[in-house]
Amino acid sequence: MTDQNSFGVLGGDQRQVALAEALAADGATVYTHGLERAEPIPGTKAVGLEELAGKSSVVLLPMPATTDGKRLNAPFATREIPLDDTFAGYLVHKTVYGGMMGRVTKTSALWDEVEWDDYSIRDEFAIRNAVPTAEGAVEIALRESRDVLLGKKVLVVGYGRIGKVLSRMLHSLGAQVTVSARRERDFAWIHTLGMRAVCTGNLADCADFSLVFNTVPAVVLTSRFLAKLPRGAKIIDLASAPGGADLEAASRLGIPVIQALSLPGKTAPVEAGRIIRDTVYHMLEEE
């Protein structure tokens, strides 16, 4: 029998730990599985997979739910959790939420009978995660640079969620921020914030930046652009692999490219867990 306010938290990294803790702090009954090697989580109970599925009214998979399409993403688990018919079978007719669920739901035909949904495709999830991502990018910039951010000429490529939050953060720290985008409406928004805008297509014409943050998952930092960067310039790439830089050219030119992925879970797991929790609450309200 399931408690109406009970959650099963399955696998994942520090943010899944933080999620379990946040739910428990809200008074929910929380079962965990696949977090055996994390520190004990106050107010939660570690159980077997079957028990977790049986007792939880909502099962929460990590973000991303899988990295290889075969096993649950569960770095803290003592043993692997295969994504197979057995796994899916436990979840049939349950409410299951996870992040980047696509590949998970192809692992068994039984997923058709699971009431699953993906929290990572919701706008609010992505928008709020832009904050820990941007803060993580600022941390990397401060760590990697031998100079202050104040007054530094920096470029943010892309004006999506991360570009919006990151450019404003750098601007408020006193950097001279240029943002590259493609649409007139984005240029207009960048203008309203007192930042300089350039067209992503014309980047090679203005490459006077000592720090470049990329958020676009396409090769926008071409060898022509890279060749024009000043000595000592660095690139912090926030876009998923293969990222936005011509890596071969960067390597040849001696320009460091720092790949920075999944920042929320790494730099601010507490907030990242809170964001999953809030998003899940909204999804439950909408049901």
Next chain:
Amino acid sequence: MTDQNSFGVLGGDQRQVALAEALAADGATVYTHGLERAEPIPGTKAVGLEELAGKSSVVLLPMPATTDGKRLNAPFATREIPLDDTFAGYLVHKTVYGGMMGRVTKTSALWDEVEWDDYSIRDEFAIRNAVPTAEGAVEIALRESRDVLLGKKVLVVGYGRIGKVLSRMLHSLGAQVTVSARRERDFAWIHTLGMRAVCTGNLADCADFSLVFNTVPAVVLTSRFLAKLPRGAKIIDLASAPGGADLEAASRLGIPVIQALSLPGKTAPVEAGRIIRDTVYHMLEEE
């Protein structure tokens, strides 16, 4: 014969004056009509309507192009400029851009043969105009308030273009800003900026604001909300008539409602003219 880089600027207020001046400063040939009572505009030539239409490659109507659907909006003209077949006839086969053109193009069947377009419906136009609007709203707030903005509890109703720019501006001046919106994604954005968000539907539950800025063209400031405002509260309404406040209730409760419309043209005509110019340039490039 028309010069390829010639503009006819017709009617309008100070921003149309500024538009003419900005175009002339860019080196264009500029003809004007209906601005007789404005101060002389350097580098432009006042001509008759027929001459203007004949010589200009692009004719620019004001924003809004008409206020009554019968005459051109031309407060600086020495005589009225009726919107009729004669007027439309001059413009046939010409490129004509104006603001809020809907009613103008219904004044004559000849408009079907005019290559007209509306600059005011373009995103970039509305976004950039949010800055002079927000600055004008801040000016009104500073003028009407007997207290400082720093630390003041203010509410911005609506998170569209004006709400976005205005709330950030008030926040940066040190006001305690709450923004009301309706969508989870807007709440998430407001959250990323460190401001408080409330649901527009629940405004009556939290009415502890000494200053309320409305941007929503619907009665969201109900009598129930107004009744809960603290003594001395004021409302600055930026939404087009009839605005967002229950005026009868506000009057009964003694709450001043300051209607503030068409702020860009009033408070920053130079920027407002520049915005029309830039938008027109983009429209011409896209042709």
Next chain:
Amino acid sequence: MTDQNSFGVLGGDQRQVALAEALAADGATVYTHGLERAEPIPGTKAVGLEELAGKSSVVLLPMPATTDGKRLNAPFATREIPLDDTFAGYLVHKTVYGGMMGRVTKTSALWDEVEWDDYSIRDEFAIRNAVPTAEGAVEIALRESRDVLLGKKVLVVGYGRIGKVLSRMLHSLGAQVTVSARRERDFAWIHTLGMRAVCTGNLADCADFSLVFNTVPAVVLTSRFLAKLPRGAKIIDLASAPGGADLEAASRLGIPVIQALSLPGKTAPVEAGRIIRDTVYHMLEEE
């Protein structure tokens, strides 16, 4: 007999009204005199001068206490309140606080027997008043300019209290702010805030500002500087008369000089009264 927590509020403008109201709101007994023509102040009692002096444990004179050295500064009084032996006689052995008290205390030898002090010379008073002054200056700038502040090149002359608060406020509104100062340490501070610094002595070498705010009470805006300002430039002078601009040159060059004095009392009397109240509380604690 005096109540230990009773104040006599004498003369003054809207900020003295706000002071009386703020003290009453804190639960003090408040007597007023010389505010007859202001709106009624909730929780206070209008009395004669003798009664006020007799019943109040602390008497509060306005800021400034006098403008002509002969009469109390009391624009809301129904009749003049002369500063003479009679006036001083009422206050003998009383605690009396006022603003810019110098000339008042020279009006009678009896002031030697008054326990008076000047709240306006205290750092905290001047620092906090820089906020309503700066907000008032921003209001004037928004009102007087035909362009937006965003991106505008502005100069703030002087980096004292008002210069510090005003420059930061303009910077946060997106203006391109240059501050002029004289000392290396001020240049360093301006630098830490991401603003440009110039030497006040070299102003004439860089006059590309469409808006100049002066806070220095000496003629720093020379004819040579004024002559180099771009067309349409305006000066907002916050320094006490005769201000910082060569008025004859400004007039000849057609550059408007807007004198803006005593802004706190005019633009934010509520905060201005609160600042007097808080300063008086601190003075009483220190006794």
Next chain:
Amino acid sequence: MTDQNSFGVLGGDQRQVALAEALAADGATVYTHGLERAEPIPGTKAVGLEELAGKSSVVLLPMPATTDGKRLNAPFATREIPLDDTFAGYLVHKTVYGGMMGRVTKTSALWDEVEWDDYSIRDEFAIRNAVPTAEGAVEIALRESRDVLLGKKVLVVGYGRIGKVLSRMLHSLGAQVTVSARRERDFAWIHTLGMRAVCTGNLADCADFSLVFNTVPAVVLTSRFLAKLPRGAKIIDLASAPGGADLEAASRLGIPVIQALSLPGKTAPVEAGRIIRDTVYHMLEEE
């Protein structure tokens, strides 16, 4: 014979390297000694101590010039550089600038004949170094925290140079900043910036902070204060040893205290070198 525009850069860490590089980039002749193990510095010449002293018109010691009072602070030197009569003898009648010079000048009577000065005691040096220090503190905060800074309750103890720059930086990143100080004038300044102020003496009464930055070199973070901090709180101590926290109590309570000293040289040596250079230039101008 010395070149009028020649500098001898002696010992030091990365910021001394950056100083040498910055001077060379300005066109000066630069000799170095005691930087043998650093990467080669473009445009400079490594020489012996005697040659450096003989050829340089100005000799620049590092910041701090010594850490033990016996040897030059020279972590990149291949061998120790003792501070003795020989060392001082080379510098007699030379212009020598260094940081924290006190102990150096007690190592030989010959220092009486050296024209030495200390750049580190100048206001401008300390003010500008507050920026790399504050950025370094933000980097540590971002790295050490498992949560975002946005919305976080943080305390900055002390409102000197570092407190001023750091609190504003945290505020602009969206943290909820409280600053502790001791003087009314500092409270007033903190108030003008929209931050909360508390009295350093009363810290134990308000300990709801998840992150505490200390800038005061005295034990202000008492065991009573530490005991009231919420679970997971961390302290970043920027004050020189022994810092501002009761370390025994912190250890007992399990509160991490991160000592962060000499941040400019570690996190932003390029800017730190530039600051020394600019300060030295000003000192030379004043001679």
